[in-house]
Amino acid sequence: MVAIIKKPSELTKLRLCGTIVADIHRELKKVVQVGITTLELEQVTLDVLAKHGAKPSFLGYKGFPYATCISVNEVIVHGFPGEYRLQEGDVVGFDVGAYKNGYHGDAAFTTIVGKATSKLDELLVATCELCLTNAIKLIRDGVPVGAIGYVIEETASSFGFDIVRNYVGHGIGQNLHELPRIYNFGKYTEGLVLKEGMVICIEPMLTIGSSYNYVLDDGWTIVTGTGNNAAHFEHQVIVCKNGAEVISV
16 A cells, blocks of 8 residues: 655645535535425536636536536435425535645535434434544554544544544545545554654544445445434645644545
8 A cells, every 4th residue: 555645745735625615615615405306406516616716526527417426314424415495404414525736625515404303313323523623633643443443433433423434534635535544443553654754544434323325326325324413524634743734534
């Protein structure tokens, strides 16, 4: 497994991509409300990308037909925008990417529409975000990627949630997905050792109940096998000597 160490000039370009993704997230959070369609939210992403002179990383990627992955309730990741109107209490995840100057930005968040209709949904979303926060705290030069997965899984299980094991985080740069793979489970001392200058995306995915999942007939949408809700968070970070620089904020 070979991971790419980025040059300072590359890190500058990646930081810009990260800020574009963060801007998309801010605009989506402003308009998420009961009654809006997920296709209208897709347009928000496209408008922000256009404002920055950037292109969507996801549109056309291996045939994916949209700029935004919008995943509602039992959809874990890769949901299609459409005519569905968000309802009170929906658990909705947004995953967006931005491509500019030959480099990619990528990050995701999950939110609850309006007022939560379930305390368990609130805990699910909060725990998934905590998994990401705890993982980022670990990152620095010399830490094995297994430690990231270990902490994510331990955090999730401590609150009674299951980790999705068959979709992973990743390196990122000139390609949307690069090595290393960042699993959401693992042994603390195993895996590729992070090095200063690597750029990676950490993205825990949690489910209520079993994390068994399958792909719908569209070839993309990943749903829980139980029909229970899921959550997904992701940040893009630069590995530094003594910590992590989160660039998707």
